[in-house]
Amino acid sequence: MLAQASPWYVHALQRTTANPAEPLSVPARMEWTTRPGSGPGAEILGPDLHRKRLLELGCGPGHNAAHLATRYGAQVTGVDLAGLQVRRARSHYGRLNNLTFVAGHALHYLQASDEHFDAIYSVFGAIGLVAPELLLPAIAQHLKPGCALTFSVPHPQRGGLRPNTDDRPRRDYVTLPDRTRLPIARWDFDAARWEKHLDRASLWLTSAQEFHDARHGLWPTTLLITARKL
Ligand SMILES: C[S@@+](CC[C@H](N)C(=O)[O-])C[C@H]1O[C@@H](n2cnc3c(N)ncnc32)[C@H](O)[C@@H]1O
Structure with a gap:
């Protein structure tokens, strides 16, 4: 039965079973990479985030x-x-002001929304897991002009992999808390291919940085991209 469920559902289920979903204190910094405490923080989303x-x-x-x-x-x-992840997020932080958690597919959420945002971001999240030719234009439609899209993805050369040589997704795996792995499709692009797709969506790539994590060997683990709506 679980084998037919979304890997992200199984992931959330195992997390929920392993760790109680209880109120947590708010993290002191924003994390974009696999190594907590390294790399930039929230400042790369924009100079003044107050009320944004x-x-x-x-x-x-x-x-x-x-x-x-x-x-x-x-x-x-x-x-x-994953609805279960949203439940977890609400148990951890639902008491806070200015914060809303919604269950849904990123693309469907954008298609149904008429809001415009000052920044859109993803940390190893939906970007790279949804067809970029659909998701990036939908993001661009909901960004105010001049505002930022920022996302981190697993680096396409992690563990010695080669970046995609075409625009199709390839097989990757979600590693579950119990260490089993479930297959997913990932658009595993290098910065140049992301730039091409961003460009088609009228998003201008402003930086591409890579980060290492000594626990994962010599290869980079994280690709962090910033772009701006034209
Ligand atoms: C590797 S986790 C990262 C979670 C979080 N950003 C973090 O850094 O802890 C990937 C998350 O993306 C969610 N996800 C996968 N595909 C998605 C989609 N199409 N729309 C929205 N969320 C998605 C999964 O449910 C999962 O919670």
Whole structure:
């Protein structure tokens, strides 16, 4: 039965079984990479986030959204495909102001929304897991002009992999808390291919940074991209 469920559902289910969903204190910084405490924080989303409307695509348990709502006073919406993750996020941070968690597919959420955001972001979330030719134009439609899209994805050369040589997704795996792996499709692009797709959606790539994590060997683990709506 579980083998037919979404890998993200099984992931959320195992997390919920392993760790109680209880109120948590708000993290002191925003994390974009696999190595907590390294890399930039929330400042790369924009110079002044106070009262700004932010959207996170694939928010998981909501740590980054909680940080942005509390430390910056931003109005944050976190969307996640897995209803159980949204429940977790609400148990952890539902008491906070300026923070809304919604269950749904990132693309469907954008298609149904008429809101415009000051920044949209994803941390190993929906970007890279949904066809970029659909998701990036939908994101662009909901960003105010000049505003930022920022996302981190697993680096396409992690563990010695080669980046995609075409625009199709390839097989990747979600590693579950019990260490089993379930297959998913991932658009595993390098910065140049992301730039091409961003460009088609009228989003201008402003930076691409890679990060390492000594626990994962010599290869980079994280690709962090920033772009701006033209
Ligand atoms: C690796 S987790 C990262 C969670 C969180 N951003 C973090 O850094 O802890 C990926 C998350 O993306 C969510 N996700 C996957 N596909 C999605 C989609 N199409 N729309 C929205 N969320 C999605 C999954 O349910 C999962 O919670």
